[in-house]
Amino acid sequence: MNKPTVVSGIRPTGYLHLGNYFGAVRNFIRMQDDFNCFFFIADIHSLTTHPTPGDLQSGVKQVLAEYLACGIDPEKSTIFIQSDVPEVTELYTFLNMNAYLGELERTTSFKDKARQQPENVNAGLLTYPVLMAADIIIHKAHFVPVGKDQEQNLEMARKFAKRFNRMYGKNIFPIPRPFTFDGKDMIKVPGLDGSGKMGKSEGNAINLYDDPREIRKKVMRAVTDSGPNEMNQEKPEAIQNLFTLMEIVSKPETAEHFNELYNKCEIRYGDMKKQLAEDIVSYTAPIRDRIIEILEDQDYLAKVAKMGAEKARESAAKTLNEVKNLIGFKKLF
Numbered sequence: 001m002n003k004p005t006v007v008s009g010i011r012p013t014g015y016l017h018l019g020n021y022f023g024a025v026r027n028f029i030r031m032q033d034d035f036n037c038f039f040f041i042a043d044i045h046s047l048t049t050h051p052t053p054g055d056l057q058s059g060v061k062q063v064l065a066e067y068l069a070c071g072i073d074p075e076k077s078t079i080f081i082q083s084d085v086p087e088v089t090e091l092y093t094f095l096n097m098n099a100y101l102g103e104l105e106r107t108t109s110f111k112d113k114a115r116q117q118p119e120n121v122n123a124g125l126l127t128y129p130v131l132m133a134a135d136i137i138i139h140k141a142h143f144v145p146v147g148k149d150q151e152q153n154l155e156m157a158r159k160f161a162k163r164f165n166r167m168y169g170k171n172i173f174p175i176p177r178p179f180t181f182d183g184k185d186m187i188k189v190p191g192l193d194g195s196g197k198m199g200k201s202e203g204n205a206i207n208l209y210d211d212p213r214e215i216r217k218k219v220m221r222a223v224t225d226s227g228p229n230e231m232n233q234e235k236p237e238a239i240q241n242l243f244t245l246m247e248i249v250s251k252p253e254t255a256e257h258f259n260e261l262y263n264k265c266e267i268r269y270g271d272m273k274k275q276l277a278e279d280i281v282s283y284t285a286p287i288r289d290r291i292i293e294i295l296e297d298q299d300y301l302a303k304v305a306k307m308g309a310e311k312a313r314e315s316a317a318k319t320l321n322e323v324k325n326l327i328g329f330k331k332l333f
């Protein structure tokens with residue numbers, strides 16, 4: 001029986017952080033045996049922020065090495081670089097004809113980015129969800145493992161897939177669904193600066209590549225307050241974030257232990273942070289060692305990227321051919 005297809009990607013804008021890992025990559029690794037997986041490096045998407053050619057190249061290599069270090073196996077999954085598959089941008093062009101200004105302008109990620117970089121509100125930002133839809137549907141994906149922050153982009157991909165199917169009267173594209181394990185919700189890994197999510201552009205990220213000393217320093221700096229003064233008091237956002245992170249990286253009994261101390265007003269945030277830092281380090285240290293090792297083997301990285309590009313292009317070209325036939329680009333002469 002055919003395995004369901006999975007597609008997901010990450011922008012090469014620096015190092016992978018705990019948000020990327022727990023929101024996406026950990027699921028990639030768990031899916032490799034049971035799904036037909038395509039995991040890529042979204043280098044075209046990263047151009048919306050105008051990286052230098054040098055930063056772009058080092059970012060791509062870094063994410064490739066990090067994918068491998070986390071345990072994505074190029075023999076099981078197709079790992080590739082987005083720009084190595086030009087079929088994606090061709091499909092993006094076609095999809096753009098059926099994507100409307102109003103709906104693109106209304107997406108929260110566009111509005112957020114326009115606010116974050118008012119001097120650079122480019123058309124690529126506006127049509128970002130269209131390119132993302134092309135990434136997903138070109139491999140006829142059934143599932144997309146992403147974090148909570150990508151929910152709306154994924155909803156747009158579903159919309160564009162449905163619209164194309166309807167316009168051309170054929171169910172060429174499956175309607176992709178978000179994927180999480182055990183029926184759990186998509187996750188949002190919080191930052192440790194008191195509010196919001198962990199993210200590269202938020203400047204609050206703990207990276208897989210950070211050395212243990214750096215991780216301890218970042219965690220010890222996390223925003224807290226003067227502590228609870230009533231039993232079973234509701235937690236303010238900054239404190240809740242610390243607990244949420246602990247629930248993600250630590251053993252359930254560890255988070256439970258500190259929760260009890262909090263509820264009894266006996267918590268010492270310093271102790272909690274120390275524990276959290278050690279739990280993060282024990283997760284990341286072996287991955288960091290492997291990243292360093294893999295980055296030294298540029299021939300291996302090149303081999304993986306080449307193999308991935310070939311497999312991804314084969315799958316993409318097949319879909320693009322069908323799409324062009326449906327649209328009416330038949331050979332006329």
Ligand code: TYM
Binds near residue numbers: 022149199
């Ligand atoms: P990007 O590069 O911002 O993030 C990559 C993945 O990491 C997840 N993530 C998080 N999950 C939980 N908590 C966080 N704090 C957190 N921060 C990041 C993201 O949800 C994502 O899964 N547009 C995408 C890249 C992309 C893509 C695609 C993804 C391009 N084409 C097609 C899936 C399918 C992006 O910018 O992700």
